[in-house]
Amino acid sequence: MVRFVRAFGLHQPDQTPCGQPVPVSEAHALGELARDGALRQHDLAHRLRLEKSTTSRLVTQLIKRGWAERIPAHGDGRGVLVRLTPDGANAAARLAEARALRFSAILDRVPPGERANVLHALELLANATEHP
Amino acid sequence: MVRFVRAFGLHQPDQTPCGQPVPVSEAHALGELARDGALRQHDLAHRLRLEKSTTSRLVTQLIKRGWAERIPAHGDGRGVLVRLTPDGANAAARLAEARALRFSAILDRVPPGERANVLHALELLANATEHP
DNA sequence: CCATGTCGTTGTACGGTCGAACCATGATGG
DNA sequence: CCATCATGGTTCGACCGTACAACGACATGG
Numbered sequence: 001m002v003r004f005v006r007a008f009g010l011h012q013p014d015q016t017p018c019g020q021p022v023p024v025s026e027a028h029a030l031g032e033l034a035r036d037g038a039l040r041q042h043d044l045a046h047r048l049r050l051e052k053s054t055t056s057r058l059v060t061q062l063i064k065r066g067w068a069e070r071i072p073a074h075g076d077g078r079g080v081l082v083r084l085t086p087d088g089a090n091a092a093a094r095l096a097e098a099r100a101l102r103f104s105a106i107l108d109r110v111p112p113g114e115r116a117n118v119l120h121a122l123e124l125l126a127n128a129t130e131h132p
Numbered sequence: 133m134v135r136f137v138r139a140f141g142l143h144q145p146d147q148t149p150c151g152q153p154v155p156v157s158e159a160h161a162l163g164e165l166a167r168d169g170a171l172r173q174h175d176l177a178h179r180l181r182l183e184k185s186t187t188s189r190l191v192t193q194l195i196k197r198g199w200a201e202r203i204p205a206h207g208d209g210r211g212v213l214v215r216l217t218p219d220g221a222n223a224a225a226r227l228a229e230a231r232a233l234r235f236s237a238i239l240d241r242v243p244p245g246e247r248a249n250v251l252h253a254l255e256l257l258a259n260a261t262e263h264p
Numbered sequence: 265c266c267a268t269g270t271c272g273t274t275g276t277a278c279g280g281t282c283g284a285a286c287c288a289t290g291a292t293g294g
Numbered sequence: 295c296c297a298t299c300a301t302g303g304t305t306c307g308a309c310c311g312t313a314c315a316a317c318g319a320c321a322t323g324g
Contacts (some may be wrong), residue, residue, distance in 0.1 A: 004258040078289045078302045109260035121253030126136040128241035192320055210271045210320045
């Protein structure tokens with residue numbers, strides 16, 4: 001597992017392991033927002049497993065790039081909703097594509113008979129890791 | 133895979149995903165040094181997939197903690213060898229133990245019949261990712 | 265002996281995270 | 295109704311982690 005983490009390039013903060021020139025934390029946020037539409041900042045923090053302070057800055061970054069916007073949360077004067085702009089949705093789509101490409105390139109190097117197996121195992125592993 | 137990365141806690145820079153209060157990059161370095169003995173700084177950089185400047189700073193940190201020392205590389209006046217001190221070897225052993233514990237805790241949450249399978253798949257995946 | 269390449273260090277810049285202090289707003293209860 | 299407490303966000307300071315560029319020290323080959 002240690003080997004995999006290192007080889008996968010997860011310690012390069014300024015680009016995704018898939019080669020896109022997007023800071024990795026922003027890529028995660030884009031993914032969540034693209035999948036689920038507008039989110040409360042609080043929810044976004046929960047999904048990314050980040051503190052609210054970190055998330056606040058992260059959203060500010062996204063806005064600075066023109067990828068997201070804050071809208072007042074209706075019904076609660078404190079909160080805000082974070083929503084992707086069209087540009088942000090585009091960026092998210094590009095990232096998803098690059099990710100799919102990278103993954104399929106890796107999978108191509110797995111012996112054909114084992115591929116389904118590897119995917120299944122990864123699923124189990126993610127499950128086992130998620131629920132503490 | 134994205135799910136796994138996030139759940140595993142790899143974006144927490146000041147502690148290993150295994151809960152040890154050791155900066156994660158130092159943990160990687162300790163692992164390599166413990167496994168292979170003294171290393172040229174250049175080699176260490178190569179294994180960790182880091183730049184030489186980053187590695188230099190990393191080694192300086194390890195020395196500041198009393199975990200490593202630089203010795204002149206015999207036969208080459210430029211280079212240095214990095215070697216763990218006894219304290220460093222201890223720290224590396226503690227980390228290895230914590231890692232084993234964390235991994236086995238995750239594995240415990242995988243259905244028993246699938247465990248061998250998951251381990252085998254992880255091996256294949258690391259291989260596929262390592263060789264570009 | 266000098267040009268060129270290699271190993272390492274230092275400076276600068278940026279990405280990434282946290283905890284604590286703070287403010288505004290909601291919720292609760294006497 | 296208002297005092298009190300809880301919740302969502304922001305800002306501040308601190309630290310970890312990385313790269314690139316410029317530099318010095320040494321090695322090597324002509």
